Amino acid sequence: MLPYYNGCVDSYIVRLSDTLITHDSRILLEHSDVRALGLNADDAVDLGLCSNGRRVRLLTTTPEFEVTGAYGTRTLRDLLRSAPEADFRCAARAVHLAHWDTTHQYCGSCGGKTERMAAEHARKCLSCGAVVYPRISPAIIVAVIRDGKLLLAHNARRAHGFYSVIAGFVDPGETLEECVAREVREETAVEVQNIRYMSSQPWPFPDSLMIAFICEYRSGEIEVDGSEIDHAYWCDPDNLPEVPPRPSVARSLIDWFVAHHADL
Secondary structure (H helix, E strand, O other): OOOOOEEEEEEHHHEOOOOEEEEOOOEOOHHHHHHHHHOHHHHHHEEEEOOOOEEEEEEEEOOOOOOOOOEEEEEEHHHHOOOOHHHHHHHHHHHHHHHHHHHEOOOOOOOOOOEOOOOOEEEEEEEOOOEEOOOEEEEEEEEEOOOOOEEEEEEEOOOOOEOOOOEEEEEOOOOOOHHHHHHHHHHHHHEEEEEEEEEEEOOOOOOOOEEEEEEEEEOOOOOOOOOOEEEEEEEEOOOOOOOOOOOOOHHHHHHHHHHHHHOO
16 A cells, blocks of 8 residues: 555655656656746655655656756666665666556556556456456575685676676575575575574666575585676785665665674
């Protein structure tokens, strides 16, 4: 259910295709910004209370909408690197829900048209009555430690040069711990032990929830799969390559490793 709504809106997020509209680099816009952009606040979708405690609503413009003056656009990945974490979390929630809303206009059971429900984040089929909720795809991400070194890998499908920790989606019928062991084994041929939960992070690219773990090396030598990972190695804490930016959960795991294993 949506949190209690007393009619007061603190902020708006305005979506333009694959970007969000900003005002002087602010992602959370005020009602005055909505008026200045010529948008109708009545068309906004309530997102509920975001992680910063603000009541936020989402407005979506047409692709032809022109942004002028002090207003600009930023992608969600841009905001990951520059926006305050609480603001990014609000933007992430908005983009996740907007993507789900756009891709679930029709019923997966009968093909009928769906409509948004007022009391919760859900869409209901006008033909068969089926109700669908926002898709969340759970994925693990894990720091594997061996003798004070961290297992880092380069994604073969990415043009960027940075290295990160192992990650992958959870399979049906699989526990999170089983997923950790399987993903590390499939991508690097390494076996792990002592798997421990650390934290989680919504990751709206487009609809993941990243669940972070720490574990220890048990056996095996690195042998990359060649399709997802093209290189992996054991990294010293004082000699990191280019790694993901803060506040990604991947970077949180790497920062934790450095803090606990540097100068040992």
